[in-house]
Amino acid sequence: MKIILSGPKGVGKSTMGKRLCRLLDIPFVETDALIEDIYRDQTGACLNCRQIFTERGEEYFRSLEVMAVEKAVAMDWCLVSTGGTTLLNPLSREGLLHGSIFVLLRADDDFLWERISSGGLPPFLAGPDGRERMAERNDRLYAALCHRAD
Numbered sequence: 001m002k003i004i005l006s007g008p009k010g011v012g013k014s015t016m017g018k019r020l021c022r023l024l025d026i027p028f029v030e031t032d033a034l035i036e037d038i039y040r041d042q043t044g045a046c047l048n049c050r051q052i053f054t055e056r057g058e059e060y061f062r063s064l065e066v067m068a069v070e071k072a073v074a075m076d077w078c079l080v081s082t083g084g085t086t087l088l089n090p091l092s093r094e095g096l097l098h099g100s101i102f103v104l105l106r107a108d109d110d111f112l113w114e115r116i117s118s119g120g121l122p123p124f125l126a127g128p129d130g131r132e133r134m135a136e137r138n139d140r141l142y143a144a145l146c147h148r149a150d
Helices: 013-024 031-043 049-056 058-073 090-097 109-118 130-146
Strands: 002-006 028-030 078-081 100-104
Touching: 002 013, 002 090, 013 028, 013 078, 028 031, 031 049, 031 058, 049 058, 058 090, 090 100, 090 130, 100 130, 109 130
Parallel strands: 002 078, 002 100, 028 078
Antiparallel strands: none
């Protein structure tokens, strides 16, 4: 049994996940940390997700993300916090959600933009239309996870 905690970037998955894990006395796993571990194992270099995405591109980053999901799927009795758009991949979504308790965190786009932009925008949101791209990604995520067709 796993608990899967998901939601858009900036919604508080890490903060809430760590609190829940302390209360439940179970391990906390972040797919972003797994991506960084896989990258380090493959290359010997220590880069964070933002650096991997920027230096190697989105396609390479997403391939690492799939590997991270495969590792998380094999785990049991833990809480897995996914990257903001990890579950947009249908195979990743199916693998992680099968037999798991799923928790989706939501927040208003204005709140999320304020949180995200205060720490420096990630590469995929840089530029004048970043706020709109964030809102569109969030809408796609909510639709995919709530099985809506907006």
